[in-house]
Amino acid sequence: GARINFSVKDSGIGIPPGMHQKVFQPYYQIANQKGSHKGIGLGLSLVKRIIEDLHGVITIESNPPKIRGTKILVTLDKHTLLEKDSAHGYSIKNTDKPYFEDVEIKDMVYDKSKATILLVEDNVSMVNYLIKKLGENYNICSACNGNEALTKIKNLPVLPDIIISDVMMDKMDGFTFAKIISKDAVCNHIPLIFLSAKSTKKDKLLGLKLGAIDFIQKPFSIRELIQKMESILKNVEKQKESLRNTGLKLMNQPAFVQNNIDIFEQNCNLYNLTSRERDIAKLICQGYKYKNIGETLFIAERTVTKHAQNIFEKTEVKNKIELINKLEAKTALSKQSHY
Numbered sequence: 001g002a003r004i005n006f007s008v009k010d011s012g013i014g015i016p017p018g019m020h021q022k023v024f025q026p027y028y029q030i031a032n033q034k035g036s037h038k039g040i041g042l043g044l045s046l047v048k049r050i051i052e053d054l055h056g057v058i059t060i061e062s063n064p065p066k067i068r069g070t071k072i073l074v075t076l077d078k079h080t081l082l083e084k085d086s087a088h089g090y091s092i093k094n095t096d097k098p099y100f101e102d103v104e105i106k107d108m109v110y111d112k113s114k115a116t117i118l119l120v121e122d123n124v125s126m127v128n129y130l131i132k133k134l135g136e137n138y139n140i141c142s143a144c145n146g147n148e149a150l151t152k153i154k155n156l157p158v159l160p161d162i163i164i165s166d167v168m169m170d171k172m173d174g175f176t177f178a179k180i181i182s183k184d185a186v187c188n189h190i191p192l193i194f195l196s197a198k199s200t201k202k203d204k205l206l207g208l209k210l211g212a213i214d215f216i217q218k219p220f221s222i223r224e225l226i227q228k229m230e231s232i233l234k235n236v237e238k239q240k241e242s243l244r245n246t247g248l249k250l251m252n253q254p255a256f257v258q259n260n261i262d263i264f265e266q267n268c269n270l271y272n273l274t275s276r277e278r279d280i281a282k283l284i285c286q287g288y289k290y291k292n293i294g295e296t297l298f299i300a301e302r303t304v305t306k307h308a309q310n311i312f313e314k315t316e317v318k319n320k321i322e323l324i325n326k327l328e329a330k331t332a333l334s335k336q337s338h339y
Helices: 043-053 124-134 146-155 174-182 201-209 222-251 254-270 275-285 290-297 301-315 320-327 330-338
Strands: 003-009 057-061 071-077 115-120 138-143 162-165 192-196 214-217
Touching: 043 057, 115 124, 115 146, 124 138, 124 222, 138 146, 146 162, 146 174, 162 174, 162 222, 174 192, 174 201, 192 222, 201 214, 214 222, 254 275, 254 320, 275 290, 275 301, 275 320, 290 301, 301 320
Parallel strands: 115 138, 115 162, 162 192, 192 214
Antiparallel strands: 003 071, 057 071
16 A cells, blocks of 8 residues: 655764664664663654554664765655545644643652662663652652752752762763862762663663762663662661760770770870860761751751861861761870970
8 A cells, every 4th residue: 555754853972873773662772972862762663663563664764984964764654534534634833842841840848767879870860760759758850961060969958868870961070070070078078879871781881980879871770770779878877976986985994984085185185176176076977967967066066067067178088987086086186295
């Protein structure tokens, strides 16, 4: 019977011949270093399924090394109207323009009983999906790129317990964001998971070298993601509990009780800590969380975090364990002669 042929052509970067069939697979995306993926790789998969249901064929003509652009060709059977059939038409006026609604994603109201997850993802559909799946059990806040994520971290009521980040984003990609976080004394302890369609072995190794806990490929199992998040949170809590127990055991030792106060105060003098910084440093050494320190001293947790960052810089340490070792060590006192 008669066939109907139509095509759509663009002048973009093209699709290599070896990927002509792969782009019809669900969630498949071509890695592009120069831009970010705004979709999640379902469009062509759905188009092909619909066309095949209509007994049609869809093909791709594109060869980037020879010529720019991609041409999509669709062939369908021409239907001959029977007496029992009725024709339906739809007209589009030249003045009609496609309308895309701007969807603003608002952060959830903070619930102190839940862990906080920061999503760094430029795909609105993906963010909404994760909020729907994770929002019941976690505080969810989001940023569309690394730049926005860094700003958001500074303004959040608490530091995120986990960061989930895409890799390919405009302005600042996930790898650059991870590098900056890894050098920040306040944030470098936060577990980071990469959740990305860009998942070659090289990408995964680079992500892990930058300090990521895991690199999960899109499409992903939401159950697997939730289980990994729960495991990470449990391990972090175990480490904090171990640190608290170790500190309490040391504090209960007679030698510690007699000598540690003098050593601590002298080391605080050595590093020029202010009165407020000494109070915070003492509670850090006793295993208190920033939140508990704020409640004890009647100051905001954000203020505690800023003071802690100043303490880390003055004592030249990167984390709480290094700080405890430095402020409670007799060897630090020997440095006084250099000042």
